[in-house]
Amino acid sequence: MKGIWTVIPTIFTQTDEIDLDAISRLIDIQVEKAVNGIVLLGTTSEVSTLTDEEKHLIVTHVNKKYRNTVNIMIGVGGNNTKEVDETIKNVKEFCDYIMLTVPYYNKPNQEGLCEHFTSLANKHSDSKFIIYNIPGRSAINLEVSTLLDILKNTKNIIGIKEASGNIAQIYETIQKTNLDVMSGDDNLLLPVMAFGGKGVISVVSNIVPEKMNIIYKHCRENNFKQALEEYNCIDKICKTCFITSNPIPLKMMLKKMDLIENDFVRLPLKIPTKDQKVLDEIKNILLNI
Numbered sequence: 001m002k003g004i005w006t007v008i009p010t011i012f013t014q015t016d017e018i019d020l021d022a023i024s025r026l027i028d029i030q031v032e033k034a035v036n037g038i039v040l041l042g043t044t045s046e047v048s049t050l051t052d053e054e055k056h057l058i059v060t061h062v063n064k065k066y067r068n069t070v071n072i073m074i075g076v077g078g079n080n081t082k083e084v085d086e087t088i089k090n091v092k093e094f095c096d097y098i099m100l101t102v103p104y105y106n107k108p109n110q111e112g113l114c115e116h117f118t119s120l121a122n123k124h125s126d127s128k129f130i131i132y133n134i135p136g137r138s139a140i141n142l143e144v145s146t147l148l149d150i151l152k153n154t155k156n157i158i159g160i161k162e163a164s165g166n167i168a169q170i171y172e173t174i175q176k177t178n179l180d181v182m183s184g185d186d187n188l189l190l191p192v193m194a195f196g197g198k199g200v201i202s203v204v205s206n207i208v209p210e211k212m213n214i215i216y217k218h219c220r221e222n223n224f225k226q227a228l229e230e231y232n233c234i235d236k237i238c239k240t241c242f243i244t245s246n247p248i249p250l251k252m253m254l255k256k257m258d259l260i261e262n263d264f265v266r267l268p269l270k271i272p273t274k275d276q277k278v279l280d281e282i283k284n285i286l287l288n289i
Contacts, residue, residue: 001097001130001159001180002198003036004212005073006205007044009247009254010058012264018054020061022260026206027066029259033209036199037071038062039099041091043137044203044247047075049266056090063094073130073201077101079108081116085123092127099130099161099201104138110146121154128156134163134184144172151177161201162192171195186212186238190227193219203241207253208234240285244278245269252282 008030011022030038040059041047047055059074066072074095078084084100092098103116121129131150135141141164151157160177162170163184170188174181174196183192183200193199193216205212211234218227241249248271251263263271272278 001037001071001182004199004205004209004216005037005039005071005182005201006030006035006209007039007042007201007203008062009206009250010045010047010050010054011251011260012262012266014262014264016264016266018057019260019262020057022262023058023062024065026254026259027062027070030205030209031066031070033213035070035205035209035213037073037096038066039073039075039201040095042075042099042201043134044206044250045075046247046266046269047077049269052090059091059094067094071096073097073099075099075101075132077104077132079103079106081119084116085120088120088124088127092124097128097130097158098124099132101132102134102138102140102142104140107140110143113140113142114146114149117150117157118153121150121157125156128158130159130161130180130182131157132161132163132184134161136163136165141166141169144169144176147173148176151179159198162197167191170197186241187235189215190219190224190231194224203246203250204234204238206250207237207241207257237285240281243281244272244275248272249278249282253285256282 008026011019013019072095074091076087076098133142159180161182161184180198182198183189186202186204189200215227215230243249254260255263
């Protein structure tokens, strides 16, 4: 896998139902701008607050409408390996890749992480997996040595979304594995590709997919000077998307751009009404898009 993969936010109606039409409109934009793929049920999708029924509704709808149009990845996470196994069974027929998140909250040791990923990958040998390393949310980092042990005993883990923010670790992963290493942070796309990475699993491409494609193209052609010039144009957008918890700023911007009608997020997330810094930053960004 390579290129720009956009994580699609889950849009809700005023009555807190899944708005499949709004989700489809966002995907249509990504298809029109020719991103390499879309990701469902990621952090940006507020997957932690979706019911199993809602997850099924989203993945079946998108699969039916877009499976032959765009590459689809589905995020699967959890801190119970048996439950993750069941989730994989339920979603794997609806996607091209499965993104497996490092388990959160119970802080497994490295040996436990190794067995978790190895057992799931081998049990579902007909699926292609991307590991998602995000210690800021999972409270544990998947170390490169552990990743190497996992790869020794599996054949269908083909990539990793690296969101550790640790450039040295990302470089080591690229040097020591044959994985497709994708940046998990939009603002690290350039250095990750300079090291030999393959692209980014992106939030910002919901806002500026064409610009992200241009930056990726320059990186792929080793034209990092031009890539940096293009990135400087969206640096503030990248920062604003994470000025508070994702996907709050993203949804606020999508609404202001009239790409969605409702920027509702589910508790415990909440659209800010009193945080003037956030409101001002988003307003300023929109004036320049």
